[in-house]
Amino acid sequence: MCTRLLLRWGGFLGRGLRSLLLVIPLVVPVAALVVSYLASYVQSLAVTPSLLQMSASEGVDAPAAYYGLRQAPVLSISPSFVLTVVGVVALSAGAAVFVLTFLFGGRFAKRAFGVVMMGEEDYPQVQEEVRLVSSRLGLASPKVGLVEDLRPNAFSLGRGKGATVVFSLGLLNVLAGEELEAVISHELAHIKNGDSTFKALTNALVAISFFNPLSYLTASAAMKEREMLADERGASVIGTPHALASALVKVGRALREFPPERRLTRLAAATFLVSSFDRHTSIRSYHPSVEARAWNLLEMNSKSIVPRRRVAAAVLLSSMVLLGGVAASLYFVNLQAHLLQILLPKAPTSFVYASQPNAPQVGLASHAGARFSFPRFRPKDSGSAKELKFVKPGHCQLSHPASSV
Amino acid sequence: MAGRRSYKVSRYNLDGEQFEGFLGPLGAEILETVWNSGEEPVTVRAVYEEVRKSTKIAYTTVMSTMDRLYEKGVLDRKVERGKGGVFFVYWPKLGKKSFEESAVRTVVSSLFKNFGSTVTNALVEEVASNKEDLEALQKRIDKLASSKKVN
Secondary structure (H helix, E strand, O other): OHHHHHHHHHHHOOHHHHHHHHHHHHHHHHHHHHHHHHHHHHHHHHOOOOOOOOOOOOOOHHHHHHOOOOOOOOOOOOHHHHHHHHHHHHHHHHHHHHHHHHHOHHHHHHHHOOOEEOOOOOOHHHHHHHHHHHHHHOOOOOEEEEEOOOOOOEEEEOOHHHOEEEEEHHHHHHOOHHHHHHHHHHHHHHHHHOHHHHHHHHHHHHHHOOOOHHHHHHHHHHHHHHHHHHHHHHHHHHOOHHHHHHHHHHHHHHHOOOOOOOHHHHHHHHHHOEOOOOOOOOOOOOOOOHHHHHHHHHOHHHOOOOOHHHHHHHHHHHHHHHHHHHHHHHHHHHHHHHHHHHHOOOOOOOOOOOOOOOOOOOOOOOOOOOOOOOOOOOOOOOOOOOOEEEEEOOEEEEOOHHHOO | OOOOOOOOOOOOOOOOOOOHHHHHHHHHHHHHHHHHOOOOOEOHHHHHHHHOOOOOOOHHHHHHHHHHHHHHOOEEEEEEEEOOEEEEEEEEOOOHHHHHHHHHHHHHHHHHHHHOHHHHHHHHHHHHOOHHHHHHHHHHHHHHHHHHHHO
């Protein structure tokens, strides 16, 4: 029953919506980081200089500044500090991936795959067909490129004015007529759907959620949905779903005659190209199998109006998928934090501020055991005290120099 | 990669300069580009990028010309798996000098076969117009004659 419901999920909700539902949970780590930073910022505003936040990132400076001490070298690393570093690294990686794929992806892919832009004399019928289908989709006609790959392949790059559809020599040799028109409409549907941007965002979110194994699967499931969406949209524009199904089967057969592409080529295709045919379809690939796509296209015309009860079931199932995804993301964020705590050394850690002869000293116990609670220490007598003393892990008190730690 | 094989000329255009007479202007330019590219086989795209520096040309024109040169036996090719996919790479079957000798010999042999002494007279008169060429021809004839006597 559940399996059937899951399989029929596709029939009830739009594929665009489902691809979004699959990607939304990947935003959780970003949201968690932002919320945690905001919370700590608000906390720091609300508290007077009471030496809160003794994580190594900021706790070192706060007491030193407050008591007019000189800063000593940091001798320990707290989990919250490591979490912050990991968060910053993950966010930076995500931002780098986004910039690389969104801003420079098109240029990089053109160079990496040796795309030659078609001149007026190159395949004029193909270029004319691109213009016709573009106008039907309400798109500005994109540039048309060519790669000398003998394997049948087609993909789209970029967005807006920089959008480019690229065909391989192999594809132009294998397909003609309405099959070629169907592939053209599929590629243009990718541009219309903004899949280049969607892919760049998904890749960035996956980079941020690198610790979450489910993120790779949901990202690939989302990209498969986008692929099916482009199939459906492209086929509906030209009104011949069977032509695209036939083209897909033909391409799938032709691909089997060629040796598999190099790993680097596959990686570059998976990162930068939208809709490039993948010889190996798996749970982690960004392409559904040819068979699944062909069946989906052939069933397009037979899809009837869905009863309300089923729509309600689909909405419920979608909510469950969304909540499950968010819960899984949160679980992996917590798991990552927990693992960091286990991995960090538990030895007593302390850092001392005392370099002037009569300067007070500050000792801080290890708070490696503290989980998600920022260790804090407060002076017992902040008015006249000259020195802080270790009291218990994560806490200090003020005392005389003779009894300092 | 250029082997010691011969090139059989199917037609010769009197208006063409150098190899253009045998291969046409674009064919000759493409063959020159392939020779200049060194030992490594080249892709159509690499040749296209080079040729378009001097001439406005379509990629497919270069592709079909290289395909024609392959059919004629001027270029050889194989399928190679590389950066960005699987594609043809081309290399010349003959080096520049070998190609020249082979092509000219084929044309002269054909002329001799059809016109015999007329061709000899024409060649001698052509050579005689230049003193140095005439001396070189005399030496060549003497050398060939002496080697015949020894044999």
